[in-house]
Amino acid sequence: MEEFYKVIIAGLDNAGKTSILTALDKKYDFDKEIVSLRPTIRVEYHATEFLRNKIVFWDLGGQEKYRKLYQEKQEIYFANTDLMVYIIDIQDTKRLEMALAYLDMILQNFRKNKMDVPLIISFHKYDPEFRENEGMIKQVEDLKEIILKKYPSFKILFQQTSIFDIISIVQLISYGLSIFDDKFFALSELLETYLKEFNCTSLIVFDKNAIIISEYYNEFIEPDIYIELIESIKNHLFLLKRMLEESYEADYNFSNVGKNLLSYLHRVKIASISSQSETSLFISVIIKETLKDEFLEKFTDFLNEIKTLLRPLLS
Numbered sequence: 001m002e003e004f005y006k007v008i009i010a011g012l013d014n015a016g017k018t019s020i021l022t023a024l025d026k027k028y029d030f031d032k033e034i035v036s037l038r039p040t041i042r043v044e045y046h047a048t049e050f051l052r053n054k055i056v057f058w059d060l061g062g063q064e065k066y067r068k069l070y071q072e073k074q075e076i077y078f079a080n081t082d083l084m085v086y087i088i089d090i091q092d093t094k095r096l097e098m099a100l101a102y103l104d105m106i107l108q109n110f111r112k113n114k115m116d117v118p119l120i121i122s123f124h125k126y127d128p129e130f131r132e133n134e135g136m137i138k139q140v141e142d143l144k145e146i147i148l149k150k151y152p153s154f155k156i157l158f159q160q161t162s163i164f165d166i167i168s169i170v171q172l173i174s175y176g177l178s179i180f181d182d183k184f185f186a187l188s189e190l191l192e193t194y195l196k197e198f199n200c201t202s203l204i205v206f207d208k209n210a211i212i213i214s215e216y217y218n219e220f221i222e223p224d225i226y227i228e229l230i231e232s233i234k235n236h237l238f239l240l241k242r243m244l245e246e247s248y249e250a251d252y253n254f255s256n257v258g259k260n261l262l263s264y265l266h267r268v269k270i271a272s273i274s275s276q277s278e279t280s281l282f283i284s285v286i287i288k289e290t291l292k293d294e295f296l297e298k299f300t301d302f303l304n305e306i307k308t309l310l311r312p313l314l315s
């Protein structure tokens with residue numbers, strides 16, 4: 001079942017494409033600033049793996065000369081695209097029109113070649129300080145409306161990202177990659193069921209590269225718990241890397257976070273049906289401390305269901 005996928009990351013120069021891919025790589029080192037990047041020369045390739053599938057990201061340098069080149073040699077750059085992630089720098093208000101024009105050039109190409117490429121459009125540099133900014137919120141809504149109206153036949157998912165919010169970057173790539181298999185829908189339903197069963201705040205399944213395979217959150221998270229939640233998910237990203245190291249003995253870790261919350265990370269090893277190999281996945285749970293015992297009683301059932309569901313994907 002091993003396959004190769006081509007994911008194009010496009011957008012104007014300085015939009016933040018290379019930063020996004022770099023942030024994804026360095027997600028464990030939150031304290032480190034993204035090193036100052038140089039503009040991408042033509043295309044940089046960046047390979048990763050997602051549930052046994054090889055993914056190659058084509059980071060298309062966005063300077064004008066390269067945009068022209070892609071337009072002239074469309075068959076080289078856009079052929080066989082499985083997914084396109086289009087990055088719009090939401091702070092670069094003067095060039096929004098230009099960003100839409102470049103998007104149009106690429107979508108016309110997909111159309112002309114009858115390519116049914118799913119799109120993720122991210123409004124990037126949506127830094128934490130803009131979250132409540134009315135003008136910014138309106139601008140994003142307007143852009144979504146324009147794009148949806150103009151391209152009714154494309155499957156488009158919108159995201160808001162910032163390199164100062166690492167979870168938003170992890171989510172951007174995760175949503176993109178989950179379109180490659182319908183099993184993700186069943187998994188999402190399973191998480192919803194168990195989120196209620198455990199009565200927990202969040203339930204997330206990560207792969208070994210910390211790409212989210214599926215996630216579910218309680219709808220009634222209070223704002224101050226939300227901050228604790230995001231912090232503990234960040235800790236889980238760090239911890240799962242350590243759990244992959246040979247020196248780390250245990251397959252699970254409990255830690256207390258503020259507001260009487262417990263943060264739990266559990267490593268699951270799933271053996272494949274056909275070969276000898278096994279794949280590690282990680283389950284992250286944030287739950288009230290008082291519910292711990294009850295949760296642990298039900299957790300084994302959950303693990304078994306996850307294994308049954310995902311084993312075919314990993315074989």
Ligand SMILES: Nc1nc2c(ncn2[C@@H]2O[C@H](COP(=O)(O)OP(=O)(O)OP(=O)(O)O)[C@@H](O)[C@H]2O)c(=O)[nH]1
Pocket residue numbers: 011012013014015016017018019020034037038039040041060061062063124125126127161162163164
């Ligand atoms: N404020 C803010 N700045 C960002 C963010 N992401 C990237 N940047 C900055 O934007 C600048 C350009 O980032 P790059 O990742 O090099 O842009 P690019 O899209 O790869 O540009 P080209 O390679 O020329 O196409 C850098 O100075 C980054 O630090 C973000 O989320 N917020």
Ligand SMILES: [Mg+2]
Pocket residue numbers: 017018019038039040059061062
């Ligand atoms: Mg770049």
